[in-house]
Amino acid sequence: MAKTPETAKKAPSKAASKPAKAKTAKAGDAKSGGAKGKSAAPAETPSRKVAAGVGTAPGVDAQALGGELAELRRRQPRFRGLEAGHRACQGCGEALGARLVMEAAGPDVMVANATGCLEVFTTPWPQSAWRVPWIHSLFENAAAVASGMEAALKARGHRTKVMAFGGDGSTFDIGFQALSGMLERTHNVLYVCFDNEAYMNTGIQRSSSTPHAAATTTSPAGSQRMGKRHLKKDLLQIIAAHHVPYAASASVAYAADLRRKVRRAIEIEGPTFLLLHVPCPLGWGHDGAKTIEIARLAVQTGLFPVVELERNELAGVMPIRQPRPVSDYLKLQNRFRHLFGNDHRARQEREHLQALADHNIATYHLLGEEPDPLDTEGADTVRRGGLIA
Amino acid sequence: MLKALEGSQALARAVALCRPGVVAAYPITPQTHIVENISKLVADGEMGCELVSVESEFSAASVVLGAAAAGARAYTASSSQGIMLMSEVLYNMAGLRIPAVITCANRSVGAPLNIWNDQADSMAIRDSGCIQLYCADNQEGVDSTIQAFRIAEATELPVMVCVDGFVLTHTLEPIDLPSQTKVDRFLPEFDFARRLDPKAPKSFGTLVDPGWFTEVRHSHHRAMQKALPVIEEIDAAYEKAIGRAAGGLLKTHGPKGAKTAVLALGSVVSTLRQGLNDGLAKTPVKIIQLRCFRPFPTEALIEAVDGVDDLIVLERAFSPGLGGIVGTEVTAALAHLKKRPRIHNFAVGLGGRDVPVELLPELIAATRGTTPEPFRIFDVELDKLPAEDR
Numbered sequence: 017m018a019k020t021p022e023t024a025k026k027a028p029s030k031a032a033s034k035p036a037k038a039k040t041a042k043a044g045d046a047k048s049g050g051a052k053g054k055s056a057a058p059a060e061t062p063s064r065k066v067a068a069g070v071g072t073a074p075g076v077d078a079q080a081l082g083g084e085l086a087e088l089r090r091r092q093p094r095f096r097g098l099e100a101g102h103r104a105c106q107g108c109g110e111a112l113g114a115r116l117v118m119e120a121a122g123p124d125v126m127v128a129n130a131t132g133c134l135e136v137f138t139t140p141w142p143q144s145a146w147r148v149p150w151i152h153s154l155f156e157n158a159a160a161v162a163s164g165m166e167a168a169l170k171a172r173g174h175r176t177k178v179m180a181f182g183g184d185g186s187t188f189d190i191g192f193q194a195l196s197g198m199l200e201r202t203h204n205v206l207y208v209c210f211d212n213e214a215y216m217n218t219g220i221q222r223s224s225s226t227p228h229a230a231a232t233t234t235s236p237a238g239s240q241r242m243g244k245r246h247l248k249k250d251l252l253q254i255i256a257a258h259h260v261p262y263a264a265s266a267s268v269a270y271a272a273d274l275r276r277k278v279r280r281a282i283e284i285e286g287p288t289f290l291l292l293h294v295p296c297p298l299g300w301g302h303d304g305a306k307t308i309e310i311a312r313l314a315v316q317t318g319l320f321p322v323v324e325l326e327r328n329e330l331a332g333v334m335p336i337r338q339p340r341p342v343s344d345y346l347k348l349q350n351r352f353r354h355l356f357g358n359d360h361r362a363r364q365e366r367e368h369l370q371a372l373a374d375h376n377i378a379t380y381h382l383l384g385e386e387p388d389p390l391d392t393e394g395a396d397t398v399r400r401g402g403l404i405a
Numbered sequence: 406m407l408k409a410l411e412g413s414q415a416l417a418r419a420v421a422l423c424r425p426g427v428v429a430a431y432p433i434t435p436q437t438h439i440v441e442n443i444s445k446l447v448a449d450g451e452m453g454c455e456l457v458s459v460e461s462e463f464s465a466a467s468v469v470l471g472a473a474a475a476g477a478r479a480y481t482a483s484s485s486q487g488i489m490l491m492s493e494v495l496y497n498m499a500g501l502r503i504p505a506v507i508t509c510a511n512r513s514v515g516a517p518l519n520i521w522n523d524q525a526d527s528m529a530i531r532d533s534g535c536i537q538l539y540c541a542d543n544q545e546g547v548d549s550t551i552q553a554f555r556i557a558e559a560t561e562l563p564v565m566v567c568v569d570g571f572v573l574t575h576t577l578e579p580i581d582l583p584s585q586t587k588v589d590r591f592l593p594e595f596d597f598a599r600r601l602d603p604k605a606p607k608s609f610g611t612l613v614d615p616g617w618f619t620e621v622r623h624s625h626h627r628a629m630q631k632a633l634p635v636i637e638e639i640d641a642a643y644e645k646a647i648g649r650a651a652g653g654l655l656k657t658h659g660p661k662g663a664k665t666a667v668l669a670l671g672s673v674v675s676t677l678r679q680g681l682n683d684g685l686a687k688t689p690v691k692i693i694q695l696r697c698f699r700p701f702p703t704e705a706l707i708e709a710v711d712g713v714d715d716l717i718v719l720e721r722a723f724s725p726g727l728g729g730i731v732g733t734e735v736t737a738a739l740a741h742l743k744k745r746p747r748i749h750n751f752a753v754g755l756g757g758r759d760v761p762v763e764l765l766p767e768l769i770a771a772t773r774g775t776t777p778e779p780f781r782i783f784d785v786e787l788d789k790l791p792a793e794d795r
């Protein structure tokens with residue numbers, strides 16, 4: 017929502033009117049995604065015809081890729097499926113999360129993306145920030161479109177990995193049925209839910225992922241209400257109940273853990289699911305510079321448990337050595353501001369949220385002796401993700 | 406070789422002859438037999454496609470969209486509520502210019518719940534930007550289905566083949582299924598130039614702002630218009646390859662110089678044709694079968710009504726509060742003609758009400774000596790209704 021395309025209406029610049037030359041992206045070659053890049057705007061997408069936003073992804077020389085994906089992969093340890101220069105807000109956790117997922121996934125993937133912020137801020141026609149095949153159809157059908165893509169690849173004897181991306185609104189709510197169908201039919205698809213806990217693209221409305229007591233534009237705080245009245249849906253357990261081989265949660269604050277989970281999921285031939293917690297500075301009401309800190313606190317308080325489930329069995333958790341009180345997390349965000357008023361309802365809701373965090377810690381046995389996972393392991397080694405040797 | 410086949414079975418075999426890579430479908434009466442037949446062909450190894458048994462029609466259409474985008478020939482079928490549930494995806498598929506084939510086994514749309522045949526479902530999505538072909542009998546259903554894949558792939562537009570539920574889908578007919586060799590020759594392998602491919606990444610379905618949206622819509626409209634000659638050419642090519650045409654954009658039956666004509670879509674055409682052959686019409690009358698409803702074949706229609714004084718337009722659906730859908734469109738298409746026929750617009754056979762052969766003389770009688778009626782439900786029995794609803 018916070019991204020009116022700034023350049024799309026201007027006459028194409030000189031640089032943009034030439035198809036982007038292939039260049040081997042080196043690590044640190046371009047500025048990281050997430051900034052409202054002026055200089056790093058992706059190249060124009062030359063298209064064969066004007067047909068509802070169909071173009072060639074920027075910066076990719078199809079010839080150079082031809083048949084040599086493995087070699088390309090070797091030369092590009094930081095292949096970036098999602099380029100910088102998109103129009104996300106500063107400090108957008110979703111933009112960073114998507115970039116990390118794409119880095120871990122490598123070039124031999126294709127993506128079905130549901131309507132939402134990620135879709136909108138990456139593809140203002142005639143530009144696209146994607147360097148892998150990417151399709152957006154509707155808000156509620158990413159899982160079904162991905163199912164079709166996977167079936168087509170199977171029919172055509174290709175092994176490129178299909179991924180489906182959706183926000184929490186598209187995943188927990190409107191696209192839930194299609195997702196359940198995809199899991200039940202065991203399509204070989206990795207579904208990633210970018211969970212920023214509200215409908216951000218349409219201006220911060222509550223979803224079934226919005227945490228209890230959070231204020232959104234459709235669950236505002238007022239004299240009669242303390243924000244959202246209902247609980248956050250425990251989606252991961254519902255996913256796991258489909259007996260999928262792998263379902264995990266991850267946080268954008270722990271990049272190495274996220275990369276490892278993406279690679280793990282991609283290597284599994286079958287339906288896998290990743291619930292990725294991604295703060296939204298605009299919707300949560302926090303400083304864009306605090307995205308990582310806030311994401312980390314969500315984990316360290318126990319409010320967002322980072323866990324792995326294999327065939328509905330708990331297979332791993334990210335331990336919390338010293339749980340932080342939930343108020344440390346809540347007080348940094350405007351969406352919880354009403355919980356810090358001087359009244360008993362506010363205190364009651366804070367206690368309620370603390371109880372929810374404690375419950376997560378107990379249920380998933382999150383208290384651990386091991387050191388907090390540091391964000392270094394594998395940070396700069398990215399194995400190729402696809403299934404072709 | 407002629408074989409007695411149920412409509413659905415014939416359609417399933419026609420689809421199999423086209424060697425789709427992916428079929429996705431969800432059961433609904435009266436489409437169910439088509440999916441069941443396809444499932445059996447797959448189970449028996451007579452069809453080598455990926456069969457995706459989805460959890461809804463919404464997902465059936467979405468699977469087809471994704472499959473075709475990824476380069477597979479893809480097919481689905483539905484009816485009624487299922488078509489309505491697909492509608493958001495059908496608009497999207499058409500707007501993305503993704504070629505695929507959808508059979509609509511035509512059925513009314515509830516409420517009231519009714520499983521029988523009319524054409525309210527396909528008419529409801531006439532503005533989706535999909536091509537729509539309506540079949541008069543099951544042979545046309547088979548031929549149009551095979552042609553539909555070639556039309557879709559040539560125009561990069563989805564094609565909906567409409568066959569009347571029960572009247573066609575559940576009726577045994579002598580059918581000639583073309584041989585696999587002939588179909589293979591007629592229908593080359595699907596090679597979608599814009600397909601999703603990691604070797605040449607493309608972004609599909611981007612956000613298009615007011616600076617471009619109008620132009621994208623214009624090119625879609627142009628693509629639909631340009632499909633008109635393509636549909637005729639492909640019908641001609643089919644005739645050459647298989648030995649039988651399916652009717653191009655529209656076809657006429659009966660005496661050329663007739664001053665009265667009846668225009669209809671779908672299986673009613675066969676009923677009217679029967680009436681004509683049985684000599685039930687006392688005056689010379691010709692029947693105009695609108696095979697292609699989208700894109701709308703204005704030129705062909707103008708040619709077909711040349712010299713006609715009274716044109717009866719039949720509907721199997723209507724727009725409450727307006728009246729006839731086809732009638733309104735035909736009237737608009739002929740409006741600029743200096744000499745145009747009087748148009749009489751009737752809906753018949755809603756929700757499976759029987760359309761007997763005697764309809765033909767009754768229709769003709771209804772147009773005699775009167776000023777044309779803008780629209781009427783022809784076979785409504787008003788005496789069943791309370792006075793205030795009549």
Ligand SMILES: Cc1ncc(C[n+]2csc(CCOP(=O)(O)OP(=O)(O)O)c2C)c(N)n1
Pocket residue numbers: 110131132133134155156182183184185186187210212213214215216217218223
């Ligand atoms: C059928 C339908 N209903 C509603 C919308 C409007 N809409 C578009 S995106 C969106 C919210 C997206 O929320 P989420 O999935 O959480 O993604 P986010 O933008 O938060 O990343 C809504 C309500 C739509 N596009 N389609």
Ligand code: SF4
Pocket residue numbers: 017018103104105106107108109110111133134137212216217295296297298299
């Ligand atoms: S998810 Fe939030 S921070 Fe990111 S682009 Fe959308 S509104 Fe901005």
Ligand SMILES: [Mg+2]
Pocket residue numbers: 183184185210211212213214215216
């Ligand atoms: Mg969201």
